[in-house]
């Protein structure tokens with residue numbers, strides 16, 4: 001297995017919480033809260049039904065399972081063994097035969113299954129790996145020409161430090177302390193550069209805003225803190 005581009009301490013953090021993946025009020029509550037929003041955004045751009053999708057860094061399968069329910073044929077990959085077991089059990093309970101999980105690095109799967117997926121999703125994962133550019137490159141390899149890659153991560157600026165780290169981890173306790181490291185957050189310009197270097201064309205971006213008073217998230221034009229990006233792999237010429 002290609003495990004070069006992995007931070008074991010990050011995986012350990014997620015593994016230790018694996019039993020909490022499907023607890024709506026638990027540490028992964030914010031991922032459940034944003035899931036309908038990111039799904040809605042993805043569906044505004046691509047058709048999930050009958051599409052072949054790989055979800056990179058799938059965790060407990062919150063997005064992978066939702067996409068399978070929409071009729072996509074989904075493969076979820078992650079390196080945290082415990083999370084994958086939880087994801088597998090949950091898929092079994094839900095009776096979703098078009099949903100499978102594998103413990104494999106994105107780079108390894110890209111070498112094994114190049115250009116085999118219509119859609120690649122990689123949400124809230126890039127900020128946890130040593131070399132996000134290598135994951136972006138792998139996503140670009142996994143997607144078919146003409147296919148789409150969706151990323152989400154957290155911007156890096158004073159506002160995102162205040163809201164996503166101080167606010168979410170220390171004041172509101174939305175996620176455990178230490179979940180995000182400031183230096184690993186990614187500016188949209190940096191993610192855009194990784195995409196271009198990997199031969200992907202940036203097409204759309206969208207912000208995800210949290211309102212601490214209503215305790216709700218919404219899609220917005222403000223990519224200053226949490227944001228998503230959609231990129232397309234150009235059709236091959238000739």
Ligand code: SAH
Pocket residue numbers: 005006007010011014015031056057058059060061062063077078079080083105106122123124125128129
């Ligand atoms: N994408 C899911 C989970 C996000 S949490 C969602 O948005 O609902 C981040 C996930 O990235 C965790 O499941 C963690 O195990 C995984 N991860 C961290 N480093 C990784 C790596 N190098 N390769 C694959 N997955 C990784």
